[in-house]
Amino acid sequence: MTYRAPVSDILFTMRHVSGLDRALGEGLYDDLSTDLAATILEEAGRFANDVIAPLNREGDKHGAIFKDGVVTTAPGWKEAYAAWTDAGWNALPGPVGYGGQGLPVLLNSACVEMWNAASMAFGIGPVLTMGAIEALIAHGSEDLKSRYLEKLVSGEWTATMNLTEPQAGSDLAAIRTRAERVGDGTYRITGQKIFITYGEHDLTDNILHLVLARLPDAPAGTRGISLFLVPKFLPDGTRNDARCHSIEHKMGIHASPTCTMMFGDHGGAIGWLVGEENRGLACMFTMMNNARLAVGLQGVAIAERAYQQALAYAHERRQGRAIGSTQDGMSPIIEHPDVQRNLLTMKALTAAARAICYLTAEGIDRAHRDKDETSRRKGNERASLLTPVAKAFATDVGVEVASLGIQVHGGMGFIEETGAAQHLRDARIAPIYEGTNGIQAIDLVARKLPLSGGETVRTQIASMRATVTRVMKEGTPAFGATAPRLRDAIESLDRATGYLLKTVSSNAPAEALAGATPYLRLFALAQGGAALAEAALAANALMSGGDKDPAHASRIALCRFFAENIAVAAKGLEDTVLSGADFLRDASLALAS
Amino acid sequence: MTYRAPVSDILFTMRHVSGLDRALGEGLYDDLSTDLAATILEEAGRFANDVIAPLNREGDKHGAIFKDGVVTTAPGWKEAYAAWTDAGWNALPGPVGYGGQGLPVLLNSACVEMWNAASMAFGIGPVLTMGAIEALIAHGSEDLKSRYLEKLVSGEWTATMNLTEPQAGSDLAAIRTRAERVGDGTYRITGQKIFITYGEHDLTDNILHLVLARLPDAPAGTRGISLFLVPKFLPDGTRNDARCHSIEHKMGIHASPTCTMMFGDHGGAIGWLVGEENRGLACMFTMMNNARLAVGLQGVAIAERAYQQALAYAHERRQGRAIGSTQDGMSPIIEHPDVQRNLLTMKALTAAARAICYLTAEGIDRAHRDKDETSRRKGNERASLLTPVAKAFATDVGVEVASLGIQVHGGMGFIEETGAAQHLRDARIAPIYEGTNGIQAIDLVARKLPLSGGETVRTQIASMRATVTRVMKEGTPAFGATAPRLRDAIESLDRATGYLLKTVSSNAPAEALAGATPYLRLFALAQGGAALAEAALAANALMSGGDKDPAHASRIALCRFFAENIAVAAKGLEDTVLSGADFLRDASLALAS
Incomplete structure (x- = not known):
């Protein structure tokens, strides 16, 4: 059972719940029309179904492989990523001035859901790149923008977020990675970062690391953290002193390499400041808010896929005779009330999580695009309010629905070949990364x-x-x-x-x-x-x-x-x-x- | 972090919730005393902690290996099983006349919890053997009893339950495995069974398969199913025509081989009838009810272990400064209210599930041991009422608590080396096997x-x-x-x-x-x-x-x-x-x- 993007449900939710129709009427989305949005969603759905989804199981079995500092992705992944960027999907929400299509966050959110439903291990990579694009647009110097934004918008290169260190997870005040001013406008970065998603891979020629670090004279705590851009390959083509030390053996998303990164083992990695010194956390939050919505969408995505698989199985599998059945012999289990309850619970939770995520996306668009300042402010505050709900609820739903999906399969659900178990294993990271759901609730x-x-x-x-x-x-x-x-x-x-x-x-x-x-x-x-x-x-x-x-x-x-x-x-x-x-x-x- | 059997909590629950003190006062448990019970629990706890628990992670990584019809268990498992049976643990609840110690189901339930907390993949094997012992005592001929009971009670041999077929899971009416009368008191069994726990292994010299099958003239449906005992090796030492075809690649309990069994591929496996022809389902239910309690105890067990591990981590891991903290620097995360809520939820659900399971066990003891017929009937009905609750609630709790345990660990929870993920992967089977939790609710x-x-x-x-x-x-x-x-x-x-x-x-x-x-x-x-x-x-x-x-x-x-x-x-x-x-x-x- 593979994935079929639920394009009409997605479009209906966008139009009638998260206000696409109203926004189009108001001209918020420039030239976009309902028809164009529908066409884009159809195309994205086809790509997700036909190109990405078939890789999901193989990616889980094969995983990303680490050897001698090099990460090799699973068979077919490099080709799929190339096809995906060639088709322009990475550039969809990117700024027009740097080769992007400037389409709404709302529309991109629907696509992010589909990429991640097709394969969460595939979908998480571009989430980081998009976060870096936003951080560079908001805080990067003109020099950095002109050097890197186009490559990131097209997806020719990818980006990473380097926050976590062994002693600094939820509490970024504890970051120890050091940055020293060289005097030529560059910095030397030294330290270890862990849990770096796609920190190293073979999908692209270069990788841009956004790294939180401390200057020698920085104040203690979160007001002394700066953000640096540290490319794997420097502008002159030489290899930077930023290397992958190892990758993690994880419960799920095996095809997504989770790297321990060593910066400056050989004298210091060369980096450029993003934004102002000691204001790195604010820059990082620009990335993190949208990344949090994207992780919420991963929850929606995995729930949708688990539901589709369980629904198909419930139609096909026959056990027992349902009360009131008019057919001879065993009934499809979908006719049993308890199975119906499970499936309806899965579908309803998924739909609710999707709606909340799309409402959040609409708020973000409103905050950026509305001509009226009050509307922008309100949109921004609405998005701020809904972001932790979208992230935490949708990712909890991802786990709950994936677990129910296993249950609907009975014994077959516990067998890896069925694929239902992978959904739960994959889903389980989403309540943790980009700020645990406990952190979201506190936020x-x-x-x-x-x-x-x-x-x-x-x-x-x-x-x-x-x-x-x-x-x-x-x-x-x-x-x-x-x-x-x-x-x-x-x-x-x-x-x-x-x-x-x-x-x-x-x-x-x-x-x-x-x-x-x-x-x-x-x-x-x-x-x-x-x-x-x-x-x-x-x-x-x-x-x-x-x-x-x-x-x-x-x-x-x-x-x-x-x-x-x-x-x-x-x-x-x-x-x-x-x-x-x-x-x-x-x-x-x-x-x- | 390994497991430490919570002996004093267990004993307290037995004494004050599930009525051990009252039962001892009434003489329900013969010579047993509180002190003796405490000593047995202490010994069992030590064995679980020291011998079984250290195998859990290695068993998960290594798994049971299938090659050419032979299953090899993970390193150390054979020795641990031998030490466990040598110490008499398998014989604890067994009938005195066949070498058992005749101790209460309640006391054994506490032990079953500990074996499974130490390693669920280890603990599930003996559950099947104990079920077979009960079925033989209740329904087996004197010949079968004298031939097999002692070996099963000591644990020298193990037993399996062969119910499921590809088309017959929750609905046993659909069983197709055939049995033919030979005329000499034996039967020839032919058919395929799936999901057979420890259907093949190297822990013991012989394995006794209890197999549901249909006689040629049997009525359709569940009233035409008979139960047969089919040993791997026949009394004369020759190999029976019952073989393991393959083992499953599962989400969890990797060290427990889940076998597809082929009976009669070479002319028919020799079997003996247990109970009466066409009354096999009733015999099987004798096994299943106690197995359901045991599976509920697995839920308690994994919840307890996941809780212990999360608690230890929450004491050790420091992040952020807790409100009202009087210490400098980062606080242990156990001081944060949201982490406390998670830990308390884990502990409270575990304690509630344990209490319900032990109450069920007390009902079973009452049903078998009380001198008063009315009390026996009431005990039996109470146990019958509570069994589906014990099985379904406790196994749901196992999954919920193991998932919370991952959450408390943050990113470390998703890394396999930590061990928290294994608990969730292991726990996820328990709501499915021995009757899905949906079936329990309907029951x-x-x-x-x-x-x-x-x-x-x-x-x-x-x-x-x-x-x-x-x-x-x-x-x-x-x-x-x-x-x-x-x-x-x-x-x-x-x-x-x-x-x-x-x-x-x-x-x-x-x-x-x-x-x-x-x-x-x-x-x-x-x-x-x-x-x-x-x-x-x-x-x-x-x-x-x-x-x-x-x-x-x-x-x-x-x-x-x-x-x-x-x-x-x-x-x-x-x-x-x-x-x-x-x-x-x-x-x-x-x-x-």
Whole structure:
């Protein structure tokens, strides 16, 4: 079972949930039209299905191979990457002035989902390159831009993000890699970085490393970190003193080389400053925010692929006779209620995660493209608010759905040849990298809720409420208990938000942080439910208008399932946020053995 | 980080939650005393820690190797198995008349937990042997018993369960393996079986296969299946026509060979009937029920091991500075509230799953040992009711806790050398084998709730209520909101139970089955919470009596965490059971792409 990009679902979500239609009407996306967007998505889907997806299993089995400092990717990967960049996919969101197509983040997000569904180990590489492009555009000197941006936009070269060191993971203040001023505008970089995705590979002739390091006179902590560009090959063609020491033996994404990088083992790697000295973390955050959305999209991607595979198996595999079956013999297992619950849970979670990621992408586009300054600011704050939710919820969903996918397969799910197990193994990294989901939850509560004095989150909740009010007015029986269930979830979110806004700025911030993870889930259930309701409302309107596409009724049924079977967890999550933090007092007691 | 058997927690749970003290007082366990039980557990813990646990990682890396029909286990496994049987551990629960020690299922369950925590791939083998012992005792002829029981009880030989065929997994009615009467009291067996755990290996000189097959004149369906004993080597020493064709390449438990077995490729494997013709399924269920408890214990085991490893890492790893920290520099991550939540969730789920499994074991002992017939019947029904909960909840917990364990490790969790990933890969099979967790949930709702007209489940709920009433009366501040939260959970369970009892016997059984999985989770939250409250009450009483063991306060804090942060999911689960089944009507619509 391979992957088939769900182009029409993706386009529907873009148009009716994340506001593509409205944005096109307002001219936010220049010459883009619905037809052009559809054509691009179709093409991307075909490429993902036909070129990348067939490599996924082989990439897992073969893995990337390290020998004598050289990383060789799995058979077929080099050719696939070349075909992918030749077709212009890497350049899709890139700036027009450097050979990019300048297309929206929203459209690219849909493509990122498809590349990663086809193969997460393939899709993660370009995510880093795109992050580096954004960092260079925002902070790079004209010299660096003119030297490197075109190569990165085309994908002729790739880039990496070198943050983590053995003692510095979530806490970048602990970074020890050193940078020394040479005096000629260059720096010498010395240190070790770990967990560097595609730090070394054979896909391209050169690799640009973005490296966080400290100057000798830098202040301690995060205000003393600078960002440097360290190319594998220098402009004069000589090899830089930046080498891959080894690659990791990982649970999943075997085809993506995860490198330990040594900078300056032979005197110092030559690097150029990006942005200002000691302001490296701010530059890095430019990369990280979009990378976080991209990792969220990986969660959506793996969930979609796992769902497709489980659905196909459930149609094909026969066991037992379903209640009410009119056929002789064993029924396809998809006819059994418990299997239906699993599949609907998979599909509904995937759709909700996708919607939240696309809403985030729309906010980013709004922040960059809207002519109105207030709209730009609001778009930026909305994207900031939603980014940790998109990253953490969607990647948790990736793991949950991949695990359910194994379950639907029964014993076959545990056999590697089936492919279902690989999805879980691959998915498991996404809640960890680009900031663990715990870090995302803390970011949401401690930094995002207080945006504009709480106005940003309150506006978002108001918009969820407005959606539910429309469902209530609709009165279509197919919606079932959608409105009351989602209303309950949103009110739970509202109360929990009020509590956290008060607590996080009080003298008890630890209590707010203790509830951060359940709060993020609660946020996602309310936001995801509202987003699926938007889709269902649009579908209902189209049906009323005579559109006979059966997918419309399916969207209403899926929204209803989410509201009645998944969003109902909201109250329990509210309880844990509001009073669950009492455990803090006795935590060390309870964890003593 | 290796495993340290949590002997005192285990003994405390046995004594104060699953009624060991009461049973000893009543003389249910013959000569067993608390001291003797403690000594046995200490010895078992030492063996698990020192002999088995060190093999776990190597077993994963090396795996079982198949070549030319021969399976070679990983280095050290043969010696460890020999030492384990020599020490008498296999014989612990076996019948005294056949060399066994006749010790309680409860005590053996604690040991089974420890073997599997040390290595799940090691622990699963003897589970099958013990199942075969039970089947032979209950259904085997005197001839078969005298020929084979002693060898199985000592562990000199092992046994397998041959149920699954490619077309017959959850649905055993579809079995095609054939058996023909020879006329001399033997049968010739022909067919293929898949997913046969330890179907072939080099640990012992002989392997006894219990095989489900059909006689030529057997009725169709499950009433035409018979059980046969098919030894690898016949009594005269010749090789039987039963061979391993290949082993699976699995996601986890690599050291446990999962075999495709071919019976009768060269004329027919010689087998002996166990029990009566066409009554094989009933015989198999004797094996399966206890095997289901054992698999539940695997879930507890892997959760415990994953928790220990994550806890150790959280003490050692430093990142960030915790709020309120009085120390300079980075804090151990265990001081961060979000990490504490993860660890407490892991510990609380593990403790709840353990308690439910041990309660099940106590029911089995009661069913076999009580002098009073009514008590035996009630014990049997209680064990029957709890078995699917123990199996499904504990194995789901195994997966959830192992996944959280990876998360606590951050990036290191995804690296295979760390060992955290192996726990998740190993744990993932347990919700599948011995009846998928979906099948367990259906068993609970369709067959176990109606026991004694619903009296069994109502008695169980009443006992949970009684525990909560005691917590309420206690009034100790350390219990926090334990009583109201658990009461809410139990009332949710009560309402959902009433609904299902009505629905499952009505003309809408599909609606009951649609809610089976969330109902099982709801049951486990209420039962698990009540069990932890029993432990906390006992701990509180001991503290009041002057016992200064800090573990007692820890038990109260853990119970409170479970009630306030985990059991609060109950209401949402009730909602899905009561009204969530509406999705059935539109399920095929929602799943259409």
